[in-house]
Amino acid sequence: MINDFYDRTNDEKTQLxxxxxxHILQGILESKAQYRKVVKAAIAQWVKDLQAGxxxxxxxxxxxxxxxxxxxxxxxxx
Numbered sequence: 001m002i003n004d005f006y007d008r009t010n011d012e013k014t015q016l017x018x019x020x021x022x023h024i025l026q027g028i029l030e031s032k033a034q035y036r037k038v039v040k041a042a043i044a045q046w047v048k049d050l051q052a053g054x055x056x057x058x059x060x061x062x063x064x065x066x067x068x069x070x071x072x073x074x075x076x077x078x
Contacts, residue, residue, distance in 0.1 A: 040070065046066065
């Protein structure tokens with residue numbers, strides 16, 4: 001298998017490398033999409049708990065962390 005790689009032209013090697021990088025990037029983007037779903041669900045639950053009175057305004061630290069995480073994930077989606 002390794003010898004097969006060395007027998008390829010530079011263009012073929014470049015194409016293989018690009019395919020590999022695209023596969024890795026696709027996995028990363030899929031993971032980020034899943035993380036965003038979890039963060040969005042956590043934010044929605046936090047808001048429900050706040051509206052129900054279970055969470056008091058003095059405990060917004062967790063909410064702030066969730067929002068910052070969501071924004072960071074969105075920023076990296078470009």
